[in-house]
Amino acid sequence: MATVAEDGIATTPGGHGRWAALALVAPALVVVGVFFVVPLLLSAVGAFRAADGGFTLAHFEKSLELYARDLMFTLGIVALSTALIAVVAIAIAGYLTLGESPRAVAVLRWLYRWPLFIPFVVTGQVMRTFLAKNGMLNHALIGTGLIEPISAQSMLDWRGIVIAFVWKQAPFVTLLVAGAMAALAREHIEAARNLGAPRWRVLLDIVLPQVRGTLLVGLVLSFVTMLSVLSVPLMINPNSPTMITVDVAYRINTFADYAVANALCLLTLLLAAFGAAFYLRHAVRRAESTS
Amino acid sequence: MTLAARLGTNVLRALLLALFAFAIFGPLLNLGLWAFAERWYFPSKLPLEYGFTFWARVFAPRGNAIASLGTSIWIALLTVAFSLAVAIPAGYALGRLKLPLRGAILLAFLLPQAVPNLPVYVNIAQVFYQIGLAGTITGVVLVHASHGLVLAVWIASAAFASVDGSLEEAARNIGASAWTCFRTITLPLAAPGLMASAIFVFLESLDEFTGTYFVGVPDVTTLPLLMFNASMGGNYQIASITALLLLVPSIGFMLVVERFLKADVLAMVGR
Numbered sequence: 001m002a003t004v005a006e007d008g009i010a011t012t013p014g015g016h017g018r019w020a021a022l023a024l025v026a027p028a029l030v031v032v033g034v035f036f037v038v039p040l041l042l043s044a045v046g047a048f049r050a051a052d053g054g055f056t057l058a059h060f061e062k063s064l065e066l067y068a069r070d071l072m073f074t075l076g077i078v079a080l081s082t083a084l085i086a087v088v089a090i091a092i093a094g095y096l097t098l099g100e101s102p103r104a105v106a107v108l109r110w111l112y113r114w115p116l117f118i119p120f121v122v123t124g125q126v127m128r129t130f131l132a133k134n135g136m137l138n139h140a141l142i143g144t145g146l147i148e149p150i151s152a153q154s155m156l157d158w159r160g161i162v163i164a165f166v167w168k169q170a171p172f173v174t175l176l177v178a179g180a181m182a183a184l185a186r187e188h189i190e191a192a193r194n195l196g197a198p199r200w201r202v203l204l205d206i207v208l209p210q211v212r213g214t215l216l217v218g219l220v221l222s223f224v225t226m227l228s229v230l231s232v233p234l235m236i237n238p239n240s241p242t243m244i245t246v247d248v249a250y251r252i253n254t255f256a257d258y259a260v261a262n263a264l265c266l267l268t269l270l271l272a273a274f275g276a277a278f279y280l281r282h283a284v285r286r287a288e289s290t291s
Numbered sequence: 292m293t294l295a296a297r298l299g300t301n302v303l304r305a306l307l308l309a310l311f312a313f314a315i316f317g318p319l320l321n322l323g324l325w326a327f328a329e330r331w332y333f334p335s336k337l338p339l340e341y342g343f344t345f346w347a348r349v350f351a352p353r354g355n356a357i358a359s360l361g362t363s364i365w366i367a368l369l370t371v372a373f374s375l376a377v378a379i380p381a382g383y384a385l386g387r388l389k390l391p392l393r394g395a396i397l398l399a400f401l402l403p404q405a406v407p408n409l410p411v412y413v414n415i416a417q418v419f420y421q422i423g424l425a426g427t428i429t430g431v432v433l434v435h436a437s438h439g440l441v442l443a444v445w446i447a448s449a450a451f452a453s454v455d456g457s458l459e460e461a462a463r464n465i466g467a468s469a470w471t472c473f474r475t476i477t478l479p480l481a482a483p484g485l486m487a488s489a490i491f492v493f494l495e496s497l498d499e500f501t502g503t504y505f506v507g508v509p510d511v512t513t514l515p516l517l518m519f520n521a522s523m524g525g526n527y528q529i530a531s532i533t534a535l536l537l538l539v540p541s542i543g544f545m546l547v548v549e550r551f552l553k554a555d556v557l558a559m560v561g562r
Contacts, residue, residue: 021388025396028381028444035437036403036411039418043410104304111308114315116548117541119498121515122534125522129325129531130318137317139336149334167318221404228407230501231515235522245409245501252505258417265410276405280398283405287397 043269046262059263066247067264073241075271077158078226081165082219088170089218093178093211094203098189116171120164124235127164131155131236160236161243165226173218180214181207217282220275227272244268319538325531345528356533359517366428366513367496370435374443374492379485382447383477387454403441408501416505426510434502439492446491450484451477494544498537 050056064071092112099105115123130136131154138152155163184207192202208215233243244264251261325331326345328338349356384390385397403411415434416425424430454477462472500515507516514537522530 018389018391021384021390024380024384024388025390027377028440029396029399031377031437031440032399032403035415035433037399039411039414040406042414042418046414101304104308107308108311111312111315113545114319114542116545117494117498119500119515119537119541121498121500121519122537122541125518125530125534126318126322128522129527130321134334136321136324140313140317143336167314224405224407228409228501230409230504231519235519248409248413249504252413252416258413261413262410265407265413268407269410272405272407279405280401283401284394284397 043262043265046258047266049259059259060267063260063263063267066260067244069241070244070247071267071271073158074227074243074245074268077161077165077243078223078271081162081169081226082223084162084166085170085173085222086215086219088166089173089177089215090203090208092170092174093181094199094207096178097181097184097207098199098203112174113171115168116175118168120168120229121231121235123164123168124232127160127167127232128156128235131160131163156236158237161233164232164236165222165229169222169226173215173222176218177211177215180211184210213282217279220279223275224272224279227268322531322534322538325527326535328528345532349529349532355512355517356514356529356536359512359514359533360536362428362511363497363514366431366435366511367493369428369432370439370496371489371492373432373436374439375447375485375489378440378443378447378488381444382449382488383451383473385444385448386451387456387477400441400444403438408438412502412505415502419506425506426508428511431503431507431511431513434506435496435499438499438502439495442491442495443488446488447481447485450481450488453484454480490544494540497540 047059048055048057050058092108096105096109099108118126132138133152133154135154137155138147141147142149142152188206189202192206193199197205228245229243230245230249233246234249237243238246244267248261248264251257251264324338327341327343329340329342329344331338348354351357381400385393385400390396412434419425419427419430424433458480459472459476462476463469467475497513498515499513500519503511503513503516504519507513512520514533518530518533518537521527521533
């Protein structure tokens with residue numbers, strides 16, 4: 001990679017190269033700056049600004065007073081979804097790597113990725129019908145005799161949001177993790193298998209530690225994404241307690257209350273901060289080492 | 292392993308795969324049923340009557356859906372044009388040239404992936420409202436492009452980085468100018484990657500909901516917004532038909548994506 005970059009310099013002669021390169025990046029940087037970084041800063045400013053322009057913490061007090069429960073609800077849902085996504089992704093990617101039946105591996109590889117690019121808003125609609133009291137899930141459970149018709153219940157509450165999130169995001173993390181697992185050297189795996197280690201031990205003790213970075217990146221991206229999804233909670237569980245995104249939309253649409261909306265946004269950012277910091281450090285380091 | 296044990300393993304494996312297939316396709320099948328249901332009440336398991344009445348309504352020449360589809364595609368095309376126009380030079384610089392402050396620049400292009408987008412949309416909407424961009428196609432395109440751009444930059448920089456530098460050197464040695472060399476050697480070789488980034492940005496824009504929800508109201512109704520409104524209004528048939536329309540490009544892309552992109556580039560994608 002380094003030699004490619006060296007050759008690249010040859011195409012922009014002289015000492016102007018660095019400035020020419022900056023000029024090429026500048027328009028894109030300006031767009032990201034104006035339409036992403038500035039609004040983000042405005043959010044931080046708006047959350048602390050009183051009606052008279054002074055500094056205040058009143059918006060945060062009001063946010064916590066009204067929405068503390070929803071903050072916990074949001075954190076709980078997103079944390080649970082992330083944990084379930086991790087389990088599903090490790091299980092599927094692990095079977096794709098260590099599975100012994102080629103046919104089952106091929107079927108699974110074809111199956112798991114269908115929700116990959118389905119937008120959240122469509123996922124919301126899909127789950128809204130599937131998980132309803134009269135949805136296919138209940139009919140399937142009744143049809144197989146697992147539950148009585150009388151005990152069929154709607155799952156359109158926190159469970160529905162978690163199911164929608166896992167259904168939509170697990171294929172993404174699986175794709176990343178399976179890709180990383182496929183790139184591993186097979187010798188250790190073969191050696192452990194030859195020594196008689198069961199497959200789940202090989203997965204947890206040998207394969208998983210080597211793909212930990214990729215798994216964490218996928219999980220962090222999913223965590224941050226789920227924190228700012230509006231459509232799924234609006235469609236599946238719009239009533240209190242609900243996710244913070246719904247509250248933000250409500251403050252704006254009903255009261256044009258941007259101050260509390262921004263305070264809530266900032267609290268969401270706080271929830272995401274740890275994950276984001278980890279991801280940015282990891283990604284920058286990797287990008288710098290490979291190009 | 293005894294014959295019985297092996298049979299047991301096979302049955303268990305088939306059962307688990309069937310269960311997984313239901314988890315993936317059950318929800319989609321349910322959506323398909325709703326799209327073709329004329330009447331469907333509790334507690335019947337399947338629609339009472341199938342038909343195309345709602346399809347006729349959705350595809351009526353002056354129907355909202357056709358208008359929204361047009362709006363969505365127009366916005367997506369403009370977003371692709373705008374994003375690529377700024378992303379191709381940036382991707383080239385990141386992929387091929389020596390940049391000062393490289394780490395900080397990379398960080399700026401990673402930020403939109405690592406930070407929840409809701410605060411951004413909320414405040415852009417407020418600013419756009421003050422300067423008259425709220426509820427306009429331009430406003431929505433700018434919001435979509437600021438996100439799509441980031442994907443495009445990453446995919447384009449990967450595409451440029453993978454072009455063999457010795458070919459460019461050969462062209463320069465026989466007297467081609469830097470621009471001729473870029474136009475006739477570098478750009479064509481990076482074209483498949485750039486095509487992939489165009490498709491990605493197009494899909495992102497087509498599927499985008501939250502930004503349009505805040506910035507597009509009340510005049511710009513894209514297909515995802517139309518679907519959402521129909522669903523919240525209790526019209527499951529219209530919502531399901533619109534959802535099916537949105538599923539076609541998503542699933543089509545999913546089926547061919549690995550020919551275009553490696554998994555590490557896909558890591559950049561997450562709504």
